[in-house]
Amino acid sequence: MSLELRGVRQSYGDVEVLHGVDLTGRPGEVLAVVGANGAGKSTLIRVLAGAHRMTSGELRIDGEPVELRSPHDAHARGIRTVYQELSLVPELSVTENLLLGAYPRRRGGLIDWPEAHRQARRLLDDAGFGGIDPRTPAGRLPVARQQMVEIAKALAGEVRVLVLDEPSAVLAGADLDALFALIRRLRERGVLVIYVSHRLAEVLELADSIVVIKDGQIIATTEPAKTSETELIGLMAGRLLEQIYPARREAPSETRLHLTGLSRDGEFQDVSLEVRSGEIVGLFGLVGSGRSELARCVFGAEPPSKGTGGYRSPAAAIAAGLALVTEDRKRSGLVLGMTVLDNIALATLGATRRGPLLDMTARRKRVGEMIERLSIQPARCATIPVAALSGGNQQKAVLAKWLLAGPRVLILDEPTRGVDMATRVDIYRMVDDLARAGLAVLLISSDLTEVLGATDRVLVMRQGRIAGELRSDSTTEDEILAYAIGQAA
Amino acid sequence: MTGQLLRKPALVVRGRDVTVTAAFVALILALVAVAAFTSDTFLTPVNLTNLLKQMVTTGLLAFGMLVVILTGGIDLSVGSVVAFSGILAAGLVAGLPIPVAMLVGLLAGVAFGAVNGVLVARFGLAPFVVTLASLTTIRGLAFVYSEVPIAPDDPAFFTLGSAMAGPVPVATLIMLAVFAVGGVFLTRTPAGRAITAIGGNAETVRLAGISVPRHLTLAYTISGACAGLAGVILASRVGIAQPSVGVAFELDAIAACVIGGASLAGGRGSARATFGGVLVLVLINNLLNLYGVQSFWQQVLKGLIIIAVILVQRTNRVRG
Structure with missing residues (x-):
């Protein structure tokens, strides 16, 4: 009809x-x-x-x-x-x-x-x-x-x-x-x-x-x-974007994240990988290939069954400079009932203190700078509930929380899912800036275009294992997908 | 819109917070006004002093309850802790200096709270079940300690509950101090923010590197401490400690939190608003007593009033 x-x-x-x-x-x-x-x-x-x-x-x-x-x-x-x-x-x-x-x-x-x-x-x-x-x-x-x-x-x-x-x-x-x-x-x-x-x-x-x-x-x-x-x-x-993805970065330097034979029964097996300072590594895989589980395990949210490179607890991972932007921001990235301020300050709660009390002025200032830096909209949003922000801005708030912790390794699990194109471009730019400033970034994604455009290397996961490693500037979407479904030549 | 449904009274955009607070203050003033105009006894010094003393128990329990409710839990054991702490303190007076006996009574509350907390936080048991079990266990222990009421002879035992600082009972000042310090704890310390955040989304808090079990244990311990303190003060005020005292006290504490806008799902509620809830409850009780309303009817009316207050709050919140 x-x-x-x-x-x-x-x-x-x-x-x-x-x-x-x-x-x-x-x-x-x-x-x-x-x-x-x-x-x-x-x-x-x-x-x-x-x-x-x-x-x-x-x-x-x-x-x-x-x-x-x-x-x-x-x-x-x-x-x-x-x-x-x-x-x-x-x-x-x-x-x-x-x-x-x-x-x-x-x-x-x-x-x-x-x-x-x-x-x-x-x-x-x-x-x-x-x-x-x-x-x-x-x-x-x-x-x-x-x-x-x-x-x-x-x-x-x-x-x-x-x-x-x-x-x-x-x-x-x-x-x-x-x-x-x-x-x-x-x-x-x-x-x-x-x-x-x-x-x-x-x-x-x-x-x-x-x-x-x-x-x-x-x-x-x-x-x-x-x-x-x-x-x-x-x-x-409403504006012309010359380019969605930023240009490639310089050659990376020291290793920041190093996994050897990391396994967790029933989820992923024998995963070895390195992410170096200044590079963005993509981790592609179909739903159920074990990517998010791997990220959570590295971050200490779940214990591994064997292998090295993961952390004991989220607190230990954070102390070592890791940050994890999880796949589902409503379930594990935000406290929806709390304000933007409370959410952004959550991973660094103890950082702004005067005696036993929180230094509210310093806290507001730190968070305010981050809101401005990531251009979270609306601009004066510190005291409104984070649930009132749009999806893209909620995602930026999660990022802001982790950036305040001053990470050395950033793991992003599907950071652009349900995020509009303009905000995506903002996120790619920001991640690129961070990598240029020396961060090691692991970008988990099931968006082929994104994996190709935003990263330097791509690791492909299939059924809980790393099935292949490809250079982003010399591979194709078809090749990545072939590894992901197990039909690579 | 969802944003407004989820907002916390303590931290919302300034303008709206004022409207809700104003409505609340107006309600309390209205209750006072009705009481003053319809009863000859309400404004008498004796009744006002009584009112101030009566709010101590509900107030202390309500603050402890608020901390637990913020985490998304519930503490049903507070009434039993009131009885146990009171009777323990009264019993120990025979052999120990009074302040020490009272301190031990309070610490018993702390210990019970900590046990509740560990069972909820480390063993992952449901708060309702854990504290329901400790409700009956602790009540039983109170009777095991003494089947009959204990009334210490030493008049110094009555000091904590009946001493006055000018026109205001000392016990009331203690309760107010708990709310003041507690309010600052909840809004301005890392632990307070963590406790509130856990009720909103424990997984997010865990992944932010904050220990959820430790903060849950702390919340139940605070509730136990408040109940212990309330028990000691109550025994001292009445002059006699009974193992049967405090039955259903947890319900008034929960009601005060809810009237103050706290969400039983966790993550939302404030010390200030909970104190308002305590005032409303105590005023209603006092009024009904002054009118000589039969106690069964008092229960019915109190229930209806609670529902009415919450309905008004909800419309307020939806409209923003």
């Missing part, structure tokens, strides 16, 4: 977030929506999902004005939304998550579990996501698989519009291919797919049309054939 938004405005309290958005989607079209964080994409998605009632404007389905009264209403009209944040109940099985209470019954009213699992498997197979056991508790699946279950869940019943919010953020390799294949099949079936993503390469490959949203307005509508990644970034950021 066709879907039209006309002059949609949306306000939260006194703040208007969408300023009259017009958008048209036709059946069998993949419509990509790109924009920086805070541009209004999430709000737009919520309006389409029926989660917010628009303040003014109208929604037309097949030309008829329609009012979405609730998410349930939108669902019933065939509009399905897959949010970036996973909404599965971790304790329940995949089947229970997929069927959501609509279980097949035996006579007498008892649930027919074998049939329920069959139905769940059918949903997964139809979506092209075989290989997931529907009896597994959803929380035990890797994040990528959970994302697939989430998508399969949205496809139950009559689907006419599918809204995907950053669906590829946690997917890589074959998983990503399966998602693209699914989207193409849906397009052939006449479904309108609204695809929201930061990953412009994907958008250019997949979309039929692209709209750029900035500051709550659609500022450009284009097609993949008529635009380029650089142009889109420029439009999103």
Whole structure:
């Protein structure tokens, strides 16, 4: 069905977030929506999902004005939304998550579990996501698989519009291919797919049309054939970025991080690697290859089963000059209920003291300088809750926390996931500056472009082992991926 | 928006903090005004002194409870600790100088708190279960120590609980000092910030190189110390220590924290607001007593008032 938004405005309290958005989607079209964080994409998605009632404007389905009264209403009209944040109940099985209470019954009213699992498997197979056991508790699946279950869940019943919010953020390799294949099949079936993503390469490959949203307005509508990644970034950021990734650095010097045969049972085996002062080493691998587990173990968050180079505890790692920006900032990077100030000062709590008390003035000053240096927005944010910042700025706050500790080795685990392009560029610049100043950086990423562009060397992890080492300036995305999936020549 | 739901009363943008504080102060003043106008006895020196003495126990317990609640935990054992510390101090008076006996009573509270803390922090047991078990264990120990109430003869035993510094009871000053020092501890020391942060996200705190078990143990120990101090003061004020005293005291302490806007999920709450919660509770109790409301009805009314206060706070918070 066709879907039209006309002059949609949306306000939260006194703040208007969408300023009259017009958008048209036709059946069998993949419509990509790109924009920086805070541009209004999430709000737009919520309006389409029926989660917010628009303040003014109208929604037309097949030309008829329609009012979405609730998410349930939108669902019933065939509009399905897959949010970036996973909404599965971790304790329940995949089947229970997929069927959501609509279980097949035996006579007498008892649930027919074998049939329920069959139905769940059918949903997964139809979506092209075989290989997931529907009896597994959803929380035990890797994040990528959970994302697939989430998508399969949205496809139950009559689907006419599918809204995907950053669906590829946690997917890589074959998983990503399966998602693209699914989207193409849906397009052939006449479904309108609204695809929201930061990953412009994907958008250019997949979309039929692209709209750029900035500051709550659609500022450009284009097609993949008529635009380029650089142009889109420029439009999103509102300025022209000559270059996303900084130039290469000088040859590195002394070794700062040295792992020998580090193993942790069931997670990674026999990992040996070196990171030297002044270099950025990429660590690429598919989800489940053991990259994040390795980082946590090196940092002392979990003990290794053998090997050397890891630290005994986070405190010991920090004392030795390590800093770890974890993969999931909400779960392990920030204390969401606390202020930006408290968060940034957390890793160096004891550093500003006068007697037994914290020196509040010195603390505020140190943190304020860091907020300015990383240009965290809004500028005077020290006393507001960190949860009120946008994703990219939250990520900068995590970085700020670690930079205050004056690290010698910086481990970044997916530092740009869910971060808009403009902030990404800021982060790459900053990491480059740090490396030039002598820091050793280990950059864990499942974004091939990033791994190639931002690093000097790439280590590829596969099934818990280092499968290969490549020089970033002489390798290709295909070669890296071949090592990651075990098909390197 | 989420930002406003998550904010901590003590640290928010200045303007909003003032509105909430103002509303709170207004509520307390209103209670006082109602009391003053509707009861002849409220403003009498005797009643006011009583009021000041009555708030000591709830106040001390509430501060200790706040520290534990900030970590995302709960301490159900405080009422039993009140009984044990009181009866231990009263019993020891026979053989020890009074200040030493009282100090030992307080230290018993510290020790119980530390045990609770170690069980929660090092063994990873659920705070509710651990302190529920110590609630009954410590109550039992109090009866084991003495089945019958102990009333020391030496009038010096009554000093701590009944001495006056001008118009104000010394015990009340001690409680106020605990809140003042405690407030500074929570907002302006590394340990205080760590305790608050643990309730928000323990994993983040751990990865910031801060020992979570050590700070959890500290939090429960502080609660135990507050309960021990409250127990000794209460025994001294009443002049007789009973093994059965303090049943359900933990509920008033928790209620005071919650009325003061603390989140039972942890990470949010302040000493100042908790003190406000104590005032509200004590004023309500006092008022209902003055009106001669039957004690069962007092319980019902208190419950309803707590719900009303929290509802008002929540609307305030959502509106920002």
